[in-house]
Amino acid sequence: MAALLQITGVEVGFDGSLALAGVELAIDEGEIRFLIGPNGAGKTTLIDVVTGLTRPSNGSVRFDNRELVGRREHEIVALGVGRTFQTPSVFEQLSVVENLDLAANHRAGIRALMRRRRGVAPAVAEALEAIQLSDRADAQAGVLSHGQKQWLEIGMLLVQSPRLLLLDEPVAGMSAEERTATGELIERIAERCTVVIVEHDMEFLRRFARRVSVMHEGKVISEGSVERVRADPLVQEVYLGRSRDRRGHDPALDQQASTAEPPETTEVPAR
């Protein structure tokens, strides 16, 4: 069976350097795939390519056997690909329920758009429940806490029932409890759709990841279970960076766990 998302040979160049240097990645239907890698490895750029924000100079992105490269953002969403951003980007001037209502109606015709919203659609109510914002449905999204905004954003994807969800650092800036709750929410979502998560937080990774792909300098350099990837010498080298001579320290990844941001030495050489 062909993968749900098949990325082949994707290259993206910025000012002469390659942000993505031939990415190969296949995601099967029903997976939760974690995408990790040092800063500047190209994780977010890869999501941008899949969702149509960045056009690659080379390569192809096939989703459900349809080419995504060259399509516009909203067309890709209509095919069933949703995404979040590193910083929550809900519509702060609209209420929580209005945010969800807009998300839920993206396939609606002009008639439905020209009407006023009356009541709360079942799918929206369900999403409100899932993201634990039922009691704040009429609050302006701008007054929500950071974590609540992230959830609202996930909820907005939920009501669209996408087939593939791309989450860009969904737990960044969250408290420990919020992280756990978010992880559980994502696991519930993953029962219904395929999820790709870009995440730095190793604690979170260990707890919720099944398969992991590691990116470095615009390429996928390793793939497999969390254990396998951690044992991969190439990955260790990337994450250890210059401090490689300090031997005997196995937990390269563990060190990263708390600091979230890996060392600068692994930035893509800018030229």
Add this chain to the structure above:
Amino acid sequence: MTGGGAAEQRRHPRLRQGAVVAATLAVVVVLPLVVSQFRLALLSKYLVFAVVAIGLNLAWGYGGMLSLGHGVFFGLGAYCTGMYLKLAEAGSGLPDFMSWSGVSSLPAIWAPFRHAWFALPAAVLVPMGVAALLGASVFRRRVRGAYFALLTQALAAAFAILLVGQQGLTGGTNGLTNFSTVFGLEPGNPRTTQILFFAAAAAAAVAFLVVRQIVQSRFGRLLVAVRDGEDRVRFLGYDATRVKVVAFALSAGLAGLAGALFVPIVGIISPADVGVVPSIEMVVWVAIGGRATLAGPVIGALLVSYANTALSEWYPDGWLYLQGALFVVAVVWAPRGLAGLADRFRHLAWRPGSRRRAEVAVGAASP
């Protein structure tokens, strides 16, 4: 929005709404009886400006598209009507200014404007078409904010220059004027002035209701969403470009409608009414009245135009400075204009901390 308390909450505004409608109707009916013909004509002109402001607010206040070139759409509507009036006057001959300019046969572009059924719809549809074309090409390339404002400003300048340059086609600097008949009515007749006043009031009411319906619909929420996060809207699966084009075209259509009414009411349309300065004045009405509020633009257009007339009679040059100062004050200290101030005072006086009404809650964001 659900539960018994909400229903009770809703009854109160509905009552107040009814009162506002009744009061407005009473004013519209009584005014022609009590004010002089001269003042009534002025009022009609202010109402026409209110129509422009209502439309511009849809694009700028709710959609974040700051247009400094709405005079173009106003002008297109006005010239469409002006051409019809000129031809109606000329009968089978040529409009007077054409003969003076040495034009010997009617230009092809004028011919269809002989018919009211063509000219009047065109007054709305031509501006909408131009706005849609402009929007589709510009918004698609993600031109927005100050760049869009500059572009529309340049358009207004170019439009005025074009009108002046094509003397034989447009009447040049003088524009189109001296209409001897206004849709079968006699210009200057008190009856005509009254009819035109009612037409202007009706246009303002229709514009207000149409924009209110749009703003309160899902499309209106979507428009606000596009204003505050255009890229995010694309990732919700909406074509943000199309949303903006629709709103901008509707806005231009209302400006065209206003232009079409302006000509018979004022009796002239010239490049001075459609260029850079009038376009900026239109923005000032909305800013002072309160953008992203429903009533604000109406209040702004009426008050600012009235003040313009009153002060110009008294001290002509002063008005320009005062208008500029008011604009700066509104932008810096009262981003939601008079409507925003009124709303704030009402909340202080009545129910502090109570929920704001939906149309106000949308707020105003930077263009």
